[in-house]
Amino acid sequence: MAPRPRGGRLPRRARRAQLLESALEVFVANGYHATGMDDIADRAGVSKPVLYQHFPGKQELYLALLETSCDAIIASCRRALESTEDNKQRVAATMSAFYEYVGSESGAFRLVFESDLTNEPAVRAQIDRVTIDCAEMITDVIRDDTGLPTTAANLLAVSLVGMAQVSARFWTDDPGGLGRDEASALVAGLAWRGIAGYPKHD
Amino acid sequence: MAPRPRGGRLPRRARRAQLLESALEVFVANGYHATGMDDIADRAGVSKPVLYQHFPGKQELYLALLETSCDAIIASCRRALESTEDNKQRVAATMSAFYEYVGSESGAFRLVFESDLTNEPAVRAQIDRVTIDCAEMITDVIRDDTGLPTTAANLLAVSLVGMAQVSARFWTDDPGGLGRDEASALVAGLAWRGIAGYPKHD
DNA sequence: GGCCCATGGAGGTCAAGATCGGAATCCAGC
DNA sequence: GCTGGATTCCGATCTTGACCTCCATGGGCC
Numbered sequence: 001m002a003p004r005p006r007g008g009r010l011p012r013r014a015r016r017a018q019l020l021e022s023a024l025e026v027f028v029a030n031g032y033h034a035t036g037m038d039d040i041a042d043r044a045g046v047s048k049p050v051l052y053q054h055f056p057g058k059q060e061l062y063l064a065l066l067e068t069s070c071d072a073i074i075a076s077c078r079r080a081l082e083s084t085e086d087n088k089q090r091v092a093a094t095m096s097a098f099y100e101y102v103g104s105e106s107g108a109f110r111l112v113f114e115s116d117l118t119n120e121p122a123v124r125a126q127i128d129r130v131t132i133d134c135a136e137m138i139t140d141v142i143r144d145d146t147g148l149p150t151t152a153a154n155l156l157a158v159s160l161v162g163m164a165q166v167s168a169r170f171w172t173d174d175p176g177g178l179g180r181d182e183a184s185a186l187v188a189g190l191a192w193r194g195i196a197g198y199p200k201h202d
Numbered sequence: 203m204a205p206r207p208r209g210g211r212l213p214r215r216a217r218r219a220q221l222l223e224s225a226l227e228v229f230v231a232n233g234y235h236a237t238g239m240d241d242i243a244d245r246a247g248v249s250k251p252v253l254y255q256h257f258p259g260k261q262e263l264y265l266a267l268l269e270t271s272c273d274a275i276i277a278s279c280r281r282a283l284e285s286t287e288d289n290k291q292r293v294a295a296t297m298s299a300f301y302e303y304v305g306s307e308s309g310a311f312r313l314v315f316e317s318d319l320t321n322e323p324a325v326r327a328q329i330d331r332v333t334i335d336c337a338e339m340i341t342d343v344i345r346d347d348t349g350l351p352t353t354a355a356n357l358l359a360v361s362l363v364g365m366a367q368v369s370a371r372f373w374t375d376d377p378g379g380l381g382r383d384e385a386s387a388l389v390a391g392l393a394w395r396g397i398a399g400y401p402k403h404d
Numbered sequence: 405g406g407c408c409c410a411t412g413g414a415g416g417t418c419a420a421g422a423t424c425g426g427a428a429t430c431c432a433g434c
Numbered sequence: 435g436c437t438g439g440a441t442t443c444c445g446a447t448c449t450t451g452a453c454c455t456c457c458a459t460g461g462g463c464c
Contacts, residue, residue, distance in 0.1 A: 031321035033235055036452060047412045052454070116318045119233035131372065151378045152388055155369060159389050162368020167361040170333065176353045186354055187361050194396030211429065211442055238420060249444045254422065 016054050019044050024065050028107040031116040032062055063122055066115070069108040070126045073101045077134045087145060088192050091160075094138070095188040098164040099180050102172050113169055135161050146198040160191050218256050221246050226267050230309040234264055234319045265324055268317070271310040272328045275303045279336045289347060290394050293362075296340070297390035300366040301382050304374050315371055337363050348400040362393050 022044035026035045037058055041048045055061040080093035102109045112130055117123045138157035143150055164187070171183045178186070212220065224246035228237045239260055243250045257263040282295040304311045314332055319325045340359035345352055366389070373385045380388070 033318075034321050037454080038452080048453090049455075050411065053410085058453070114320050116235075116320055118316055118318050119236050131368070135372075151380060154378065155373060155380065155385055155388055156392055158372045159365045159369040159392055162372075163361045163365045166333070166364020166367060167357060170337075170360045170364075171357060176356065178353060178357065183357055186357055190358055190361055190396040192396075193399040194392040194394075197395040214442085217442085239422080240420080250421090251423070251445095252443060255442085260421070 015046075015050070019046075019051060019054055020061075020065060023061055024106060024108060024111075027062060027065060028110050031114075032058075033116055059117075059120070059122075062111075062117065063126070065108070066111045066123060066126050069111050070130050072108070073098070073112065073130055074133050076101055078137060081137055081141065087141065088196070090141065091192045091195065092185065092188040095164055095191065096181070096184045098168045099171070099184040102165075102168040103180050109169075113165060131158060131161055131165075142195065142198075148198065156195065160195065163187060163191060214256075217248075217252070221248070221253060221256055222263075222267065225263055226308060226310060226313075229264060229267060230312050234260075234317065261319075261322070261324075264313075264319065265328070267310070268313045268325060268328050271313050272332050274310070275300070275314065275332055276335050278303055280339060283339055283343065289343065290398070292343065293394045293397065294387065294390040297366055297393065298383070298386045300370045301373070301386040304370040305382050311371075315367060333360060333363055333367075344397065344400075350400065358397065362397065365389060365393060 019040070023040045026039050026043050029035075030039070037048055037051055040061075041051050044051075051061075055064070076097040077094060080097040081090055083093050084090055102113075112127055115123060115127060118127065135154060135157040138160060139150065139154045142148060142153040142156055146153070148156070167183075167187045171178065171180075175183070221242070225242045228241050228245050231237075232241070239250055239253055242263075243253050246253075253263075257266070278299040279296055282299040283292055285295050286292055304315075314329055317325060317329060320329065337356060337359040340362060341352065341356045344350060344355040344358055348355070350358070369385075369389045373380065373382075377385070
């Protein structure tokens, strides 16, 4: 957490990237409200005006990071679902995607699952997008495979996503001796047993 | 949301209750950071000093409400688990408890599941308590019934709680034509199919 | 050597939490 | 019925903290 040395000038693109990285670290550590623009500037080793030459305000900066993080998990979820045609493996792969996301070094998932700016509509929209988009992809699979009505399939899909989200976050806070793949496989087993029993469509 | 008339005096006890009620409404509607003490006072039809004669500060007021709401869902979960010895019905009853909680008129569940003060340790502790305590009760049931090691049973329990939390919140935002009992039963079915397949202990 | 512009420290502004002296209201007892 | 005291209540104010810009500066380029 030590601020970077206060030296050299950087080309605009590189400075922006560095600012984003620094901001992510501070936001993840302290949340939105508890972090000041001063903190981010200090962390990056620049002064505040520099920050404001790259981003119009604190909220826009936060939103840029949040959007990136949302895109990451949604894309990862999509890749997992498309990685195979076998539904049992699909469940395992998707669960693994969530565990990888939550276990990743940056902690960027905290912006999504533990945000403290949920009342801001723009933020809320991004966060909801994760659950809704992931669930929608899963809904299609469930509906095609079981023949359940869309509404029901959607609620089941949301349930699975919730299972993944909450259990992965809990595991990250307190692994309790379980490795990541072990935990992921355990919960994937629960999910698969739950979903596999529904009437097959053919 | 119209402020109450600004008239009469109330005995201390009654005023306190009214302030708690007003504060809950505003906090639920706007979240912690977006609500001012002015808003709460206006909503209750009193001036700010009165508020401070009953509560030492904004955070204490919030915590009082949060704690009450956490106690409610934990107690409700416990009652559901103790309501029967049949595990299938247990799952259904517990799921129903979550759906009732989230569907309740006051919206108090938002303080727990959608708080925007998660960085405050005291708040974090209360919120975590819900998942941890509920999961712990369920862990005992799972462990006794399946013989799984405690750590694994605990992660499964957390998964089930996550399923309930997230799906219930999603259903509240967009019921999509499903009644409460219908939705609850659907997700309970998913949970039960998932958990029932594990090796029976005898 | 001279120009240029990114940078930095210091400050303006404003919202919101927290507080003070005085006024209004209720109640008990004569 | 009336008075004295205590409790409740309010308008106005203070202060803090954080977001967001103004003037001096110093290294890079021709």
